[in-house]
Amino acid sequence: MTESNSDVIRQVREHEDVGFGGVIGLEYRDVSPDRVVVTVPVGxxxxxxxxxxxxxxxxxxxxxxxxxxxxxxxxxxGRVVGVNNSTDFLRAVTEGTLTATGTPVHRGRSQQLWRVEIADDQDRVVAVGQVRLANLQ
Known part of the structure; x- marks a missing residue:
């Protein structure tokens, strides 16, 4: 991991309670250049x-x-911005904890594509998202 990656990971962890993530209780469990895992309590x-x-x-x-x-x-x-988000809902959830895991499908010079699987407490996939990002230099 480069120093730049370490700085970004530190910044993510420092701002965990800020913005949308803070509002819904999102907690980062694993943050690396190849995988991000978060949990969200459902209420x-x-x-x-x-x-x-x-x-x-x-x-x-x-x-x-x-x-x-x-x-x-x-x-x-540089930085990234989302340009497309396609998320399918597979199973209804009313309570418990959601766990979302993001892994790369494609990472290129100008864009990236990530797959995000969201599972419930029983490890059943409840939603699958595919998000395309533009790399801004």
């Missing part, structure tokens, strides 16, 4: 009117995980 604050996790929460978790992973991989060479 009524994440539910849609029918008492299940709102689909937008899954999309936002996928975007967050992919963006952090892409930033760590890119290191000090």
């Amino acid at each position: 009524p604050h994440l539910h849609q009117p029918h008492g299940i996790v709102h689909g937008g929460v899954y999309c936002a978790i996928a975007e967050t995980v992919a963006s952090v992973a892409g930033s760590v991989w890119l290191g000090g060479e």
Whole structure:
């Protein structure tokens, strides 16, 4: 890992409680250039009117995980922005803890593609996201 990657990882951990991640209780479990794992406790604050996790929460978790992973991989060479997010919802969740794992599909000079699997407490995949990032230099 380069010094630039170490700096980005430190910055991610320092700002864990800030912004969207802080609002939903997102906690980073593993942060590296090749994989990011987060957990999110599920409660009524994440539910849609029918008492299940709102689909937008899954999309936002996928975007967050992919963006952090892409930033760590890119290191000090620039920054990333999301340009497409396609997330499929596979299973309803009402309570427990979600675990999201982001891994690279493609990492190139101008763009990256990350796959984010979100699982429930029983390790069942409940949503799968694919996020394309643009590398800004």
